[in-house]
Amino acid sequence: MSSADALVLEYRPFSLSLAEPLETGDGTIESRDGFLVRVVAEGADPGDEPAVGYGEATPLPGWTESREDCERALERARDAIRTGGPSEALAAVDRQVAARHALALALADLQATRQSMPLYRYLGRGELVGRVPVNATIGDGSPAETAAQARRAVDRGFECCKLKVGVRSVEEDVERVRRVRDAVGSTVELRADANEAWTYEEAASALESFAELGVSTLEQPLPAGALQGHADLRVRSGAVSIALDEGLLEHGVDAICDADAADIVVLKPMALGGVDVARKVAAWVSELDITPLVTTTIDGVVARTGAVHLAATISNVPACGLATGDLLATDLGRDPVLLEKGSAVVPQAKGLGVSDVWGGR
Numbered sequence: 609m610s611s612a613d614a615l616v617l618e619y620r621p622f623s624l625s626l627a628e629p630l631e632t633g634d635g636t637i638e639s640r641d642g643f644l645v646r647v648v649a650e651g652a653d654p655g656d657e658p659a660v661g662y663g664e665a666t667p668l669p670g671w672t673e674s675r676e677d678c679e680r681a682l683e684r685a686r687d688a689i690r691t692g693g694p695s696e697a698l699a700a701v702d703r704q705v706a707a708r709h710a711l712a713l714a715l716a717d718l719q720a721t722r723q724s725m726p727l728y729r730y731l732g733r734g735e736l737v738g739r740v741p742v743n744a745t746i747g748d749g750s751p752a753e754t755a756a757q758a759r760r761a762v763d764r765g766f767e768c769c770k771l772k773v774g775v776r777s778v779e780e781d782v783e784r785v786r787r788v789r790d791a792v793g794s795t796v797e798l799r800a801d802a803n804e805a806w807t808y809e810e811a812a813s814a815l816e817s818f819a820e821l822g823v824s825t826l827e828q829p830l831p832a833g834a835l836q837g838h839a840d841l842r843v844r845s846g847a848v849s850i851a852l853d854e855g856l857l858e859h860g861v862d863a864i865c866d867a868d869a870a871d872i873v874v875l876k877p878m879a880l881g882g883v884d885v886a887r888k889v890a891a892w893v894s895e896l897d898i899t900p901l902v903t904t905t906i907d908g909v910v911a912r913t914g915a916v917h918l919a920a921t922i923s924n925v926p927a928c929g930l931a932t933g934d935l936l937a938t939d940l941g942r943d944p945v946l947l948e949k950g951s952a953v954v955p956q957a958k959g960l961g962v963s964d965v966w967g968g969r
């Protein structure tokens with residue numbers, strides 16, 4: 609970005625309801641409220657089209673800063689970008705991860721757009737990527753509801769379903785997984801995410817049954833703090849991989865690696881502070897033989913598409929939690945990401961590939 613750029617940051621609030629509440633082991637998500645951000649670079653000559661980059665800050669209590677802190681950080685960034693440019697603006701959002709996510713995404717979208725390349729190629733400098741595999745996300749419902757939802761997902765082409773567990777007893781969750789397995793057959797990949805709900809004994813007991821039911825991955829069975837607990841579970845988890853999500857945010861990569869606490873880490877760009885940060889974490893964990901995968905925090909189309917681009921920069925990425933657009937009743941704009949046969953088709957237009965989100969220009 610040349611220093612001659614006059615950058616203007618604008619943001620506006622939004623509220624997106626979920627189509628139905630998503631029940632998780634850590635509470636129910638009913639709506640996603642945040643800020644749509646754009647950075648406009650006025651052309652060098654009068655009459656030049658201004659270039660625009662979009663970002664999204666969708667804070668989620670427990671995972672990011674509050675909505676209020678997010679708005680204050682965006683306000684600081686808006687002031688800082690005018691006088692000091694991108695680096696001052698990034699410094700001004702400080703540790704407010706959702707605000708940083710929005711700003712970093714808008715700046716990256718702007719740059720990729722100016723360089724006429726899709727965002728993932730701007731981020732990763734890599735080759736063309738057509739698709740990334742995705743999982744269906746299935747909330748905690750009754751055994752019958754869970755099985756019906758998984759069946760519907762498989763009928764729509766998904767080859768991997770992630771079930772939320774941990775709200776009910778372990779016995780009931782095992783029953784839910786059994787019903788799903790019966791409904792989808794033996795070839796569909798099943799994962800479970802307990803969002804920190806279990807004790808060590810509960811997790812160990814769930815793991816035993818899940819292994820028999822061919823569950824591939826158990827995500828965050830224990831509270832984030834329990835690094836050693838996850839390491840101990842890994843020793844006895846057999847074919848079931850242990851994924852850390854909340855634990856990554858709490859401990860960071862090195863502690864997880866030192867403790868041998870995870871096979872997989874879940875990267876949520878919104879909670880990590882941006883697609884750029886998440887990309888660095890992905891490269892770092894891959895070096896340490898931990899598998900990264902990408903998920904949204906049930907974000908609007910701007911952040912969701914950013915996460916798809918991020919996933920496209922990770923080679924051999926396993927199925928990612930990016931098929932979350934359908935969980936929303938409304939969205940910020942048209943979805944440029946097609947879901948096809950269990951994969952997200954990566955947009956190849958310049959930048960994010962998200963257009964009509966702001967209205968007007």
Ligand SMILES: O=C(O)CCC(=O)c1ccccc1C(=O)O
Nearest residue numbers: 744745770853903904905906929
């Ligand atoms: O991974 C997915 O399938 C979707 C994302 C998801 O489950 C999620 C969404 C919001 C907050 C937390 C989580 C989570 O993975 O724990």
Ligand SMILES: [Mg+2]
Nearest residue numbers: 801827828853
């Ligand atoms: Mg999770």
